[in-house]
Amino acid sequence: MAILELKNIIKQFGDTTVVNDVSLSIEQGEFFTLLGPSGCGKTTLLRMIAGFESPDSGEILLDGKNINALPPEKRPLHTVFQSYALFPHMTVQENIAFPLKMAKWNKDKIIPQVAELMEDVQLEKFADRYPHELSGGQRQRVAIARALVDRPKLLLLDEPLSALDARLREHMHVELVKLQEETGVTFIYVTHDQSEALALSSRIAVMNHGNVEQLGTPRDIYSRPKTYYVADFIGKCNLLKAKVTEIEPDTLRIRIADSFELSLPNETGITKVGQEGWFAIRPEKIKANWDPRSEDGIANFKAVVKGYYYYGDGTLYEFTLENGTVLQCMLANSRPHQAAFFQDNDEVYISINPLAGNFLVK
Numbered sequence: 001m002a003i004l005e006l007k008n009i010i011k012q013f014g015d016t017t018v019v020n021d022v023s024l025s026i027e028q029g030e031f032f033t034l035l036g037p038s039g040c041g042k043t044t045l046l047r048m049i050a051g052f053e054s055p056d057s058g059e060i061l062l063d064g065k066n067i068n069a070l071p072p073e074k075r076p077l078h079t080v081f082q083s084y085a086l087f088p089h090m091t092v093q094e095n096i097a098f099p100l101k102m103a104k105w106n107k108d109k110i111i112p113q114v115a116e117l118m119e120d121v122q123l124e125k126f127a128d129r130y131p132h133e134l135s136g137g138q139r140q141r142v143a144i145a146r147a148l149v150d151r152p153k154l155l156l157l158d159e160p161l162s163a164l165d166a167r168l169r170e171h172m173h174v175e176l177v178k179l180q181e182e183t184g185v186t187f188i189y190v191t192h193d194q195s196e197a198l199a200l201s202s203r204i205a206v207m208n209h210g211n212v213e214q215l216g217t218p219r220d221i222y223s224r225p226k227t228y229y230v231a232d233f234i235g236k237c238n239l240l241k242a243k244v245t246e247i248e249p250d251t252l253r254i255r256i257a258d259s260f261e262l263s264l265p266n267e268t269g270i271t272k273v274g275q276e277g278w279f280a281i282r283p284e285k286i287k288a289n290w291d292p293r294s295e296d297g298i299a300n301f302k303a304v305v306k307g308y309y310y311y312g313d314g315t316l317y318e319f320t321l322e323n324g325t326v327l328q329c330m331l332a333n334s335r336p337h338q339a340a341f342f343q344d345n346d347e348v349y350i351s352i353n354p355l356a357g358n359f360l361v362k
């Protein structure tokens with residue numbers, strides 16, 4: 001059942017439409033992420049859910065009730081920001097207990113509730129420290145514990161990890177997912193970092209200029225992007241110009257980069273021969289070998305190695321097809337020794353399974 005529903009939300013600042021008719025339904029217990037580049041409207045959408053901004057039109061429903069007119073302090077939710085906003089004169093324990101004191105909880109109930117949260121975020125040892133005696137990661141854990149202590153219906157997180165270094169961020173990803181599962185609180189997370197969104201979320205709404213461009217699980221969004229924007233924004237992707245040359249009931253034949261043809265399922269019901277677009281395929285879905293592959297349905301092309309970049313877990317190769325088109329291919333460095341598979345100017349065969357990519361309409 002949906003805990004939060006956004007219905008046709010529109011928000012303008014002056015002449016600019018920042019959120020453009022967004023409708024979303026978020027389920028109880030989800031880790032839901034709003035993902036997009038700076039300025040796409042994700043923070044404004046989160047601020048409207050929190051009540052810090054009002055939509056110009058549209059409805060926000062929490063548990064089926066319209067909360068458009070409910071002031072922020074009356075909404076059963078908390079927001080965690082990039083800056084920790086802890087009370088400097090209070091210890092960790094006092095900071096976490098604060099919402100319960102404000103809600104006039106009985107002291108006997110406050111103590112075990114705070115102890116449980118401190119354990120969840122592994123801060124028991126720091127209970128009597130003040131914020132200035134903690135690291136950035138520890139402070140953010142206090143902020144998150146404080147925001148969860150009264151078990152809100154929603155926890156809103158606005159780029160909460162962006163002030164932390166990469167290693168600590170990865171550690172916090174694991175902690176956040178665990179916390180969300182343990183508490184069962186619905187998380188709504190805002191980030192511009194696509195790898196963070198893929199790692200954390202049950203579902204992602206990819207935003208672009210105030211619109212939700214695609215909504216789906218991390219796997220859907222990564223492996224079946226529906227638009228050029230999503231394919232390009234999330235991860236690395238080969239986006240090759242393509243044109244429909246034939247349509248059969250369930251199959252499309254497309255000519256790619258003016259050099260080769262592939263047949264693939266007509267997933268989006270394209271009806272126009274000559275339709276222009278792109279063939280999108282992730283670098284790790286492309287294979288490169290010394291000889292062509294002979295499996296059914298696999299297309300093979302001659303290519304030359306133009307360069308390669310060592311990434312530790314994989315090597316990214318750039319190949320040039322005979323007509324000059326460049327393709328990127330990621331090969332896992334899974335062999336025990338370190339030598340590269342191919343060297344510059346080697347002649348190889350690229351093989352593409354059409355089912356590993358998709359046709360995006362222009």
Ligand SMILES: Nc1ncnc2c1ncn2[C@@H]1O[C@H](COP(=O)(O)OP(=O)(O)OP(=O)(O)O)[C@@H](O)[C@H]1O
Pocket residue numbers: 013018036037038039040041042043044045192
């Ligand atoms: N109070 C405001 N008054 C006028 N314009 C605003 C206001 N708040 C946000 N904007 C504008 O609305 C647009 C969307 O801002 P928003 O903060 O929602 O984007 P964002 O995707 O969260 O980006 P960022 O990650 O940079 O915060 C931006 O162009 C921003 O300048």
